[in-house]
Amino acid sequence: MTRQIALDLDPGVPLEMTVRQWFDVWTDEILPLADISDVTRRGYVQIARLYVLPHVGDVGIDDLAPAHVRRMMSTLQKQGRSANTIRQARAVLRRGLRVAEQEGHVNRNAAMLVDGIKVPRSDGETLDPADARTLLAAVDDHEIGPLVAILLLTGLRKGEALGLGWSSIDLDSSPATLTVVRALKRGERDALYLDEPKTSGSRRTIHLPQIAVDVLRKHRDDQEQQRAAFGSGWGEGWPGDLVFASTIGTPLGLNRCNRLVKAMTLDVLGRELTPHRMRHTAASLLIAADVPLKTISDSLGHSSIRVTSDIYGHLFSPAKADAANAMQRILEGGDGDDGRG
The missing domain is CATH 1.10.443.10 (Intergrase catalytic core)
Structure with missing residues (x-):
């Protein structure tokens, strides 16, 4: 894979590449130009290497279908990967395909067409x-x-x-x-x-x-x-x-x-x-x-x-509850109902 290939691609021309080959272009040439830190960029590369490319890397980028993405997510789940890891894998695949879609190299971003996995939220402790x-x-x-x-x-x-x-x-x-x-x-x-x-x-x-x-x-x-x-x-x-x-x-x-x-x-x-x-x-x-x-x-x-x-x-x-209470008072003709629009 030669350097600067992303700059030489004509917009709207389908790519004869695998997902793995496109990700080489994305991580080497496109991501360094993005408004993200080096730490974030390395995180994307690692997630792609560990959790995305082993499952869909050999699929042609224009052949990638939602079924491939769902199978990737299902396999990761069977391997015991956390819901957050599966969410990140889909997110990195989606982001990696976004430029190809924007430039018209692929007809659709298959990762966008697959529902994300629900990640249990840990609100964490805060201090009063x-x-x-x-x-x-x-x-x-x-x-x-x-x-x-x-x-x-x-x-x-x-x-x-x-x-x-x-x-x-x-x-x-x-x-x-x-x-x-x-x-x-x-x-x-x-x-x-x-x-x-x-x-x-x-x-x-x-x-x-x-x-x-x-x-x-x-x-x-x-x-x-x-x-x-x-x-x-x-x-x-x-x-x-x-x-x-x-x-x-x-x-x-x-x-x-x-x-x-x-x-x-x-x-x-x-x-x-x-x-x-x-x-x-x-x-x-x-x-x-x-x-x-x-x-x-x-x-x-x-x-x-x-x-x-x-x-x-x-x-x-609590603020939403206050809004509901205020609406109740207004409709009952209480505080806040001054007759003006």
């Missing part, structure tokens, strides 16, 4: 306001406390928080702000590196509540003392402005971050919670405060309001 206050009150007692506070107060992804630099934080503006411009990621052989955030929508500026400003000011002072005591060599070649770093200025590892957050929440609240639970808690608290969905979506760095709604829609139930 009382527990959140308890956790924030313990910030000074734990090494990981400042990071937990910022995760909880901003809804940052773990990698975004660990890649955060002091140059991206303005504590003197009104309101104070934090701008997401990079994230800590894990590459091949678990090597850590700093890169752009997940998508272009992930690049965002977040307004900080005063409690976050206070936490960050104290943390910055503590870190400056730590840096001065350490002397030259702080960071060992990494950017020296990492907000949440190890005691020698290097990035706080993703796995270590998980362990420390779990240890703190277990100590303070009696149960283990992950950094991702802090993000979910931030969203749930904003929803409870009736913050508009668009604002929440922008703050979390989601690609669209629909993503936010799909993930957190169940938390809007």
